[in-house]
Amino acid sequence: MPASRRRATLATVAASAGVSVATVSKVLNGRSDVAPATRSLVQSLLEQYDYVAPPQRRGEPAGTVEVEFDTDLNSYSTEIVQGAVEAGAELDVAVVVSIRSNADRAGAWARGLAGAGRRALIAVTSEMTTRQVAALSRARLPLVVIxxxxxxxxxxxxxxxxxxAGGLAATQHLITLGHRRVAYLGGPATAACNQARLHGYRAAMETAGAPVLPGYVRTGHFLYYDGVTGGAALFELPETPTAVFAGCDETALGVLEAARARGLRVPDDLSVVGFDDTQIARMASPPLTTVRQPLREMGGVAVRTALRLAAGERVDSHHVELATELVVRGSTAPVPAVPPASPVRPVPGRAAEES
Known part of the structure; x- marks a missing residue:
């Protein structure tokens, strides 16, 4: 193999930097006992040499799997982590949970994961760039995304x-209860899961002959605050919805709060459906009707799939979908006989005429 194609070693990098192999190893593992100037030099040489850790040898311990998020953990994240940890315990593999902070430098990020002994990466609700995927491939670090x-x-x-199917079932449930003015509050417009839930909602509405009125579809970030602000905006429309399908449980709880602030009673005046069936759905008041997404199972499947890829095995499919299920609780009811009143808007000049 030509010298230019050979895999760079720690010794190669150490010799170029004029430091010991131990120092290079410390930089790879994120140790703090390295001078900043030395750390910067070693990191630039690792980048230059495109260094990746050697592949795992047969018979060595399985190492660790990293489950990485790009935002703060919430009820959805907790369920994913629980499933991943349980699967890791069954397979005698440690699961490390992190929040991504330095993936802008794709090469250094991937090498850091490999150097820390990670056997695979599971990225949850993250935006992955082509550079990041390529860097993980060069580091021979399998990637599974949730x-x-x-x-x-x-x-x-x-x-x-x-x-x-989950978006379809949620909307059909509301339509079966007599609702025709049904709104959708979702997550990021580009998220594949959000697009699928929205398409399910639209399919159910079209099949029932129920029009999707202007302003009835809103996108956000799958957060509680999006439900509060999105719900408030819906309740200001000329024709207010009698039901809201929220793209996640947190957003649905925000809608409950927006309804409370408006003086609307759930489910008497407004029905609300969530998505995920996290713990907060059961703790809500009233308990939330929602689409159960098997989050723990998804975490477990991701870990097992990642380890199969790390072992060099082929997987049957590059995309696995687990079944959803509608769970009916107390936040939905038949459409009210008298729909909630639309907001009263002052007529310009009216007050002056009456005075």
Whole structure:
């Protein structure tokens, strides 16, 4: 093999930097006992040499799997982590949970994961760039994504649920209760899971002959605050909805709060459906009707799939979808006989005439 094609070693980098192999190893593992100037030099040489850790040898311990988020953990994240940890315990593999902070430098990020002994990466609701996927490939670090916000053109293994079927079931449930003015509050417009849930909602509305009125579809970030602000905006429309399908449980709880602030009673005046069936759905007041997404199972499947890829095995499919299920609780009811009143808007000049 030509010298230019040979895999760079720690000794190669150490010799170029004029430091010991131990120092290079410390930089790879994120140790703090390295002078800043030395750390910067070693990192630039690792980048230059495109260094990646050697592949795992047969018979060595399985190492660790990293489950990485790009935002703060919430009720959805907790369920994913629980499933991943349980699967890791069964397989005698440690699961490390992190929040991405330095993936802008794709090469250094991937090498850091490999250097820390990670055997695979599971990215949850993250936006993955082509550069990041390529850097992980060079580091021979398998990637599995759960509910990605986007999918690069590269062939990436992913785990999700039947989001379209879930969106369809949620909306059909509301239509069966007599609702025709049904709104949708979702997550990021580009997220594949959000698009599938929205398409399920639209399919149910079209099949029932129920029009999707202007302003009835809103996107956000799958957060509680999006439900509060989105719900408030819906209740200001000329024709207010009698039901709201929220793209996640947190958003649905925000809608409950927006309804409370408006003086609307759930489910007497307004029905609300969520998505996920996290713990907060059961703790809500009233308990939330929602689409159960098997989050723990998704975390477990992702870990097992990642380890199969790390072992060099082929997987049957590059995308796995687990079934969703509608769970009916107390936040939905038949459409009210008298729909909630539309907001009263002052007529310009009226007050002056009456005075």
């Amino acid at each position: 509910d990605p916000l986007n999918l690069p053109r590269n062939r990436v293994t992913s785990v999700g649920s039947t989001n379209f």
